[in-house]
Amino acid sequence: MDSELNKKIELSIKILKNSKNIVALTGAGISTESGIPDFRSPGTGLWTKNDPMKYASIDAFLENPASYWERAIDPSGLGNKILDSEPSKSHLALAELEKIGLLKSVITQNIDNLHQKAGNTDVIELHGTIFTAHCMNCKTRYKRRHVLEWVKEGELPPLCKKDGCEGILKSDTILFGESLPQDALSRAIKISRNCDCMIVLGSSLVVTPAAHLPILAVKNGAELIIINIQKTPKDHLARIVINQKIGKVIPKIIDKLKD
Numbered sequence: 001m002d003s004e005l006n007k008k009i010e011l012s013i014k015i016l017k018n019s020k021n022i023v024a025l026t027g028a029g030i031s032t033e034s035g036i037p038d039f040r041s042p043g044t045g046l047w048t049k050n051d052p053m054k055y056a057s058i059d060a061f062l063e064n065p066a067s068y069w070e071r072a073i074d075p076s077g078l079g080n081k082i083l084d085s086e087p088s089k090s091h092l093a094l095a096e097l098e099k100i101g102l103l104k105s106v107i108t109q110n111i112d113n114l115h116q117k118a119g120n121t122d123v124i125e126l127h128g129t130i131f132t133a134h135c136m137n138c139k140t141r142y143k144r145r146h147v148l149e150w151v152k153e154g155e156l157p158p159l160c161k162k163d164g165c166e167g168i169l170k171s172d173t174i175l176f177g178e179s180l181p182q183d184a185l186s187r188a189i190k191i192s193r194n195c196d197c198m199i200v201l202g203s204s205l206v207v208t209p210a211a212h213l214p215i216l217a218v219k220n221g222a223e224l225i226i227i228n229i230q231k232t233p234k235d236h237l238a239r240i241v242i243n244q245k246i247g248k249v250i251p252k253i254i255d256k257l258k259d
């Protein structure tokens with residue numbers, strides 16, 4: 001480990017030890033170690049190879065919901081990778097940070113449920129979850145695995161099973177053009193304003209409103225630590241910026257905190 005990185009890790013440990021209300025903000029970069037591709041890394045990010053307005057917008061879904069669900073049953077598709085994924089050592093490290101009483105909440109832009117699988121108990125999902133779907137008419141919810149079985153049986157698009165409804169089912173992920181869940185966003189804003197330390201892991205900090213949360217934290221006196229393989233537009237606000245793979249850094253920090 002080079003000396004500069006070691007200094008940043010030691011300072012991060014000192015900040016975390018002196019904090020009483022730590023919040024983590026996580027993006028796709030924390031889940032790449034679980035085999036889930038991120039969205040904006042040059043050459044590998046999903047949106048560098050696919051047009052999100054064509055594949056992940058509410059307008060595209062409403063125009064052709066059958067096409068969306070047909071892609072959803074592709075064994076090599078993102079959805080199935082997420083359903084079968086397991087927490088990385090970085091997810092487990094955050095769960096450990098909660099267990100030792102330092103981390104209060106996780107705000108995530110991810111839809112993969114990996115923080116919950118790892119053991120975090122207060123997870124705010126800004127962009128929804130891929131594990132459930134809902135009827136666009138009556139709002140009845142269904143487990144995604146059940147919906148995928150209906151699609152595999154030829155039901156395109158899948159429809160609500162409630163008597164007399166037959167509304168189209170949509171994933172509980174937030175698509176481009178949709179508003180974020182108001183309850184989740186309101187809680188995320190409140191928690192960001194009240195924390196005394198925010199640690200950002202694997203977020204490019206370009207997608208709003210999540211990208212504004214570190215600003216709220218810093219304006220209210222919180223320390224900001226950013227760990228992301230690429231630079232972000234909010235790096236200038238941070239006390240510490242570490243441009244490394246999260247799995248090389250955060251588990252080391254947590255292990256030293258436990259010593």
